[in-house]
Amino acid sequence: MIVGFLGYSVAAVFYLLFSLLLLTTKQSGFQRQALSLSVFFTLLWALAAALQIWFAMPLVFLYAVETLRNGLWFLLLYATLVPHFEFSQLVHGPWRKKGILLGLLLTAILQLGVGFSGFNLNTLWLVSQLAQAIIGLWLIEQLYRRIELNARDAIKPMCLGLGAVFAFDFSLYANALITSGISFDFWSLRGFVALVAAPLVLLSARRVKRWSTKIYVSRDVIYHSTLLLVAGAYLLVMSLVGYYIRYAGGDWGSMAQSGFFALSVLVLVSLFLSERLRKRLKVQITKHFFANKYEYREEWMKFAAVLESQQGSPYSIALKAINQPFDCQYACLAVTENGRMVVKNTYNIRDDDPQALLCLELFGQQAIEHQWIVDIEELKQDSSVLPFKVHTNSLHNINKFSYVIPMSTDAGFKGLILLSAPTAIHSVNWEDRDLMRAISRQLAVFLNLHRSNLALAESQQFDTFNRMSAYLVHDLKNVLAQLQLLSKNAVKHKHNPEFIDDAFETVDSAVNRLSKVVGHLSKKQRVDTVVAPFSLKPALQQVIKSRSISLPLPLLEYHLDDGFELVCDQERFINVLTHLIQNAQDASEDNGSVTLRASQVEQQCLIEIEDHGEGMSIEFIDTRLFKPFDTTKGNAGMGVGAYDAKRFVEELGGHIHVQSKLGEGSLFELYLPIHKI
Structure with missing residues (x-):
């Protein structure tokens, strides 16, 4: 009794909440009204069953409420099967359709009347309830078999829930007819069966569009x-x-x-x-x-929360944001810089992972150009699925990554994301691809905004530098005025001993002020450049000669023809190398070594500057080395040398690669195009 009363009571409470949810919706429609009535009469049925157990009331009264409940569920099932069903179709339709509902209504009236009269027609009522269970199962089978395929997922939860209810009723009443009595163990569990069916019906109420019931689950x-x-x-x-x-x-x-x-x-x-x-x-x-596979509101809130976090670089945040809904074991993010793909962040792999670099080489530019999400496993089976051609001979070497996702914006930002097979989902379908595409587009905007902010900050720094230069020019003008005045007075007073003493004091003051100005402007900005071919070896020898005034003495290793030429601004090229060698000397002990090498790698000229000095950390290289106006030399430097070298090399169409370890030294590799103006 306790188990049965508890089951029916909890079911009544749940269906009461279900009814209140339906009352809060403003949509209209026959299916929605049938759903509301079905849920309400199920509430009455559960309440009546609980009272029947507690007060030992005759079962025939419960049969009457159960018959009305079943009739309303039948009506909802039929209305779900028929498109645009209205009540008028039932009133004016065939008699076989109206006969079932009229029969159920008449049965319920008779059950109430017999219950009050006291007649014992228990076997008849058992047959009636068993027939209702059979009709319910038949309607569920018809609905699931005849409904459109694209709508089956929507009504599947309801079919499971109501199917469980009618299947349990069928077992209950069939057993009762065989044994000439209802098993109380069976009867006590019906409330729990109805309770399990409630959330399943609620899911369908949210998903079936024709019911017009917007309930969030x-x-x-x-x-x-x-x-x-x-x-x-x-x-x-x-x-x-x-x-x-x-x-x-x-x-x-x-x-x-x-x-x-x-x-x-x-x-x-x-x-x-x-x-x-x-x-x-x-x-x-x-x-x-x-x-739907995803609760998009929650996914978007999680995505926004990741972007708002300040833990890590923007590239690591972006990679975490796209990996969050899929939970991939490996991931990689690369962006296009100066015409080549550069790895910016990885997850569970190294930055120079061979498989990641192979994916970037095979799919990089074409995947971005066609905005195509590449399924590598699918491509291994059929290479014709892509709208562009790739060399499939190397695909068997790729087993870490399964998807290549492009990123791009109209502002020119381009990048790629590599993901391994997701572990958070069973299989990848169109919905997963749409989510990948939506997230990648947002990340492209996010990363492009980050780069725009860096460019703006850089521009503001140069503006500050220009303002500082104005003050320095002012100081130079003052020095110039002093020297001009001294030169003018020298005509008349050059034989006056006091004038000579005063002149030396003026010159000393000017020297001090000019020394400060030259110290701040040791790396001056060049406006006019001369781009022309020049012999590389004499230029490198000039750099070595100019830096031989400091220890350790730089060495030259030249592995090219003596007549090898580069095409660029020779003066700026010499200044860039001079500054990099000076940095290497500053970072080394006097008895250390600094080497300048020149060689050719494919269609590029490779200039290497290697030292065995203090070295740099990876964090310093990523965040500070090429950042303008960031110097470790205090007032002795302005922090534009490495930045200027990077800008110079990239303007020529090349790139700089830096390798360094703390306490072991550094290696700067300058890749310059050959004969490119």
């Missing part, structure tokens, strides 16, 4: 409710087994029962703490009970 609620239901069922089964052990175990039964129950709880906790089990459960719930 959180996936987390379904997920945690499922975990709770499974845990409860597991503990119930374990309790029954433990009771049997105690019953059959004699003197040792109580101890064995306690040990078994403790072990079962330990197994349950270990299973539910398993991340793999939780992921698989989420996948199954999403796959079978929701029309």
Whole structure:
């Protein structure tokens, strides 16, 4: 009695909340009205069943309420099957359709009347209720078989829920006819069956468009409710087994029962703490009970929260944002800089991972140009799926990554994201690809905004530099005025000893002021450049000669023809190398070594500057080395030398690569195009 009363009472409370949710919706329509009435009469049925158990009322009154409930569920099932169903179709339709509902209504009236009169027609009512269960199962089968394929996912939860209710009723009443009496054990569990069916019907109420019922059901609620239901069922089964052990175990039964129950709880906790089990459960719930794979509102909120975080560089934040919904084991983000793909951030792999570099080489520019998400596993089976051609001979070497996702904006930002096979979803379909595409577009805007902010900050720094230069020019003018005045007075007073003393003081002051100005402007800005071919070896020898005034003495290793030529501004080229060698000397001990090398790599000239000095950290190289006006020399430098070298090389169409380790030294590699103006 307690179990039965509790089951029906909880079901009544749940269907009451369901009815209140339906009342809050403003949409109209016959299906929506039929749903509201069905849920309301199920509430009355559950309440009547609880009262019947508590007050031992005759079952015939409950049969009447149950018949009305079943009739309304039949009406909803039929209305869901027929497109644009209206009540007038039922009134003016064939008699076989009206006969079922009229028969049910008449049966309910007779059951109420017989209940008040006291006649015993129990067998007749059992046959009537059994027939209703059969009709319900038949309607569910017809609905699921005849409805459009694209709508099956929407009505599947309702079919499962109502199917469980009518199948249980069929077993109950069939057993009652065979045994000439209703099993109270069966009867007590009906409330729990109706309770399980309620959230399934609620899911369909949210997904079937023709019902016009907008009810939000959180996936987390379904997920945690499922975990709770499974845990409860597991503990119930374990309790029954433990009771049997105690019953059959004699003197040792109580101890064995306690040990078994403790072990079962330990197994349950270990299973539910398993991340793999939780992921698989989420996948199954999403796959079978929701029309969409993702709760886009929640996904977008999580995405925005990741972008708002300040943990890591913008590239690491972007990679975390796109990997969050898919939970891939490996990931890589690269952007296009000066015509080549440069890896900016990785997850669980190295920056120079061979498979990542191979993916960038095979798919980089073409995937961005065609805005095509490349499925590598699919491509291995059929190379014709791509709108562009790739060399498929190397695909067997790629097993870490499964998807190549392009990023681009109209402002010119271009990049790629590499992902391994997702572990958070069962399989990748069009919805996953759409989510990948939507996130990648937002990340392209996010990263392009980051680069724009850097360019703006750089421009502001140069503006500050220009303002500072104005003050320095002012100082130079003052020095010039002093020297001009001295030169003018020298004509008349050059033989005056006092004038000579004053002249030396003026010159000393001018020297001091000019020394400060020259110190600040040692790396001056050139406006006019002369681009022309020049011999490389004499230029490098000039650099070595100019820097031989400091220790350690630089060495030249030349591996090209003596007549090898480059095409660029020779003066600026010499200044860039001079500054880089000076930096290497500053970072080395007097007895150290600094080497300047020249060689050819394919169609590029490679200039290397290597030292064995202090070295630099990876963080310093990524964040400070090429940042303008960031210097480690205090007032002795302005922090534009390395930045100017990078700008010069990239303007020629080349690039700089830096390798360094703290305490071991640094290697600057300048890749310059050959004969390119």
